[in-house]
Amino acid sequence: MPSALPLGDPVPTDGRFPPEVIQALPARADKPFGLYVHIPFCSVRCGYCDFNTYTAADLGPGASHQSYPETVMAELEFARETLDDAGAPDRALSTVFFGGGTPTLLPAGELARILHRVHELFGFAPDTEVTTEANPDTVTPESAQILAEAGFTRLSLGMQSAVPHVLRTLDRTHDPENVPAAHAAAQAAGLETSLDLIYGTPGESLQDWSRSLESAIALRPDHISAYSLIVEPGTAMAAQIRRGELPDIDPDDQADKYVMTDQMAQAAGYEWYEVSNFARGGNKRSQHNLNYWQDSDWWGAGPGAHSHLAGMRWWNVKHPAPYAQRVQQGISPGHGRELLDAEATVLEYLMLRLRIVDGLDVAEFNTLPQLGQSESSPITQELLRQLTEEGLAEASAAQPSEYYPEGRIVLTLQGRLLADAVTRRLVT
Numbered sequence: 001m002p003s004a005l006p007l008g009d010p011v012p013t014d015g016r017f018p019p020e021v022i023q024a025l026p027a028r029a030d031k032p033f034g035l036y037v038h039i040p041f042c043s044v045r046c047g048y049c050d051f052n053t054y055t056a057a058d059l060g061p062g063a064s065h066q067s068y069p070e071t072v073m074a075e076l077e078f079a080r081e082t083l084d085d086a087g088a089p090d091r092a093l094s095t096v097f098f099g100g101g102t103p104t105l106l107p108a109g110e111l112a113r114i115l116h117r118v119h120e121l122f123g124f125a126p127d128t129e130v131t132t133e134a135n136p137d138t139v140t141p142e143s144a145q146i147l148a149e150a151g152f153t154r155l156s157l158g159m160q161s162a163v164p165h166v167l168r169t170l171d172r173t174h175d176p177e178n179v180p181a182a183h184a185a186a187q188a189a190g191l192e193t194s195l196d197l198i199y200g201t202p203g204e205s206l207q208d209w210s211r212s213l214e215s216a217i218a219l220r221p222d223h224i225s226a227y228s229l230i231v232e233p234g235t236a237m238a239a240q241i242r243r244g245e246l247p248d249i250d251p252d253d254q255a256d257k258y259v260m261t262d263q264m265a266q267a268a269g270y271e272w273y274e275v276s277n278f279a280r281g282g283n284k285r286s287q288h289n290l291n292y293w294q295d296s297d298w299w300g301a302g303p304g305a306h307s308h309l310a311g312m313r314w315w316n317v318k319h320p321a322p323y324a325q326r327v328q329q330g331i332s333p334g335h336g337r338e339l340l341d342a343e344a345t346v347l348e349y350l351m352l353r354l355r356i357v358d359g360l361d362v363a364e365f366n367t368l369p370q371l372g373q374s375e376s377s378p379i380t381q382e383l384l385r386q387l388t389e390e391g392l393a394e395a396s397a398a399q400p401s402e403y404y405p406e407g408r409i410v411l412t413l414q415g416r417l418l419a420d421a422v423t424r425r426l427v428t
Ligand SMILES: C[S@@+](CC[C@H](N)C(=O)[O-])C[C@H]1O[C@@H](n2cnc3c(N)ncnc32)[C@H](O)[C@@H]1O
Pocket: 048, 049, 050, 051, 099, 100, 101, 102, 133, 134, 135, 136, 157, 158, 159, 160, 196, 197, 198, 227, 228, 229, 230, 231, 232
C-alpha cells in the first residue's frame, strides 16, 4: 500500500486559506500557475512503486474509474471557488499535468472531458503545456489523436527498461514492443514525447542499462527522464530484498549508470536540465516540472495530491473513497497543510536550485528574506571557490557577471552525483 501522509495542521472544511496566504497572493500574479490532476488507477501495482494508486480490485464502487472524472471535476470547481474567495490574482494555467497512477487507463475521451472543464474554469496561457503520463499498453493511434485534438501537447511514457529480465524484476506487465508503437502513435498525433527509464534495478548489468538507453534514444523522444531506482519502505520489492530474494541496490552501480546516462544522452543531443531529466533543446524541457523546482504555485487535484500556493503546502486525503465522499459533499478534500517556515524555505530553495542546470544564483540566495531568520549562513565566495576546486561546481558559472554579481552554483557531473552532500554543506 502507498505510504502514509505527512502530518500538518488540519484543513478547514471550507478550504479557506489562512490570512498570511491571502495577503501574499497578489504578489504572486507573475508567477506561473500549474495544475496537477492525479489519476489513481493502475491495472497492476509494480512491486517497486509507492505512488498513490490502486487496482480496480483494491477499490469499491465508491471510487470507480467510471465515477472518477465527475469527482475530480468537482474538486476543480471547488478550487476555482476557493481561489476566487481568497481574491487570488486571475492567472491562466501555464501547465497542466495528468499523472498517476496511469491516467490512460481512463478512456481518452474522459481525459479530454476533464481537460475541457479545466480550460473552462481556469483558462490557458499562450502555449500552455499539457502533459499526460501513460503506460505503453494503454496508448493507441486513436487515443493519441483524441488527446491531441483535446489540447494535450505532450505524452510521457513509462518505458522503464528495454530488457525483459529487468522488466520482470520491476513487475512491469507492459509488452516492450508497445513502447515504440505507443511512441509512434504519440508522434503521429503531433504530441511531444518523453520516456521514463529506471536504472539500478537488482540484477541489471551495465550492458542491460546501456541497451535500455540505446533503445530509448533510438526512438528520438523529445525528452528522457532517467530515475535511479529507489527501494521504498513497505513496497513488495523492499520485502523481496529483506528476504534475500533480490540483491539490494548498489549506490556505486547506480553512480556508474548515471555517468553512462549523461554521456550517452549528451552524445545523442540530449542536455541535462535537472539531475534526472534530459531534453533535446531548451524548449523541450518539462515546464510543469521546472515550475515545481522554481517556487511556482500549483493546485494538485485528486486523492493524495499535493498543492503549493504562496508559501503554503497542503495535501489531500489519500484514499479515493473518502476523497470522493468529501468533494461530493462540497467540502475540502484537504487532509493537512503547513506554512513553510524560514528554515524549510531556505532548505527547499537550496535543494531545488542545485538540481537544475540554471543553478543557484548566489546573490539571490544571500538576499532571501528568510535567510536571516534561519540557521543558515550566506554563501561566501570562499565556499564557492572550494566547490569549484573540488570539481563539484562549474568554474565558468561561479564567475561573477552582470546578471549574477556573486556567481551561480551549477553542479558538474561529479557534483550531481553528490548533490545531497553539496546541499548539506550549504545549509551549515
Ligand atoms: C506515475 S509513473 C508513470 C506512468 C505509468 N504509471 C507507468 O509507470 O508507466 C511515474 C514514474 O515514476 C517512476 N518511479 C516510480 N516508482 C519509482 C521508484 N521507486 N524509483 C524510481 N522511479 C520510480 C517510474 O519511472 C514511472 O514511470
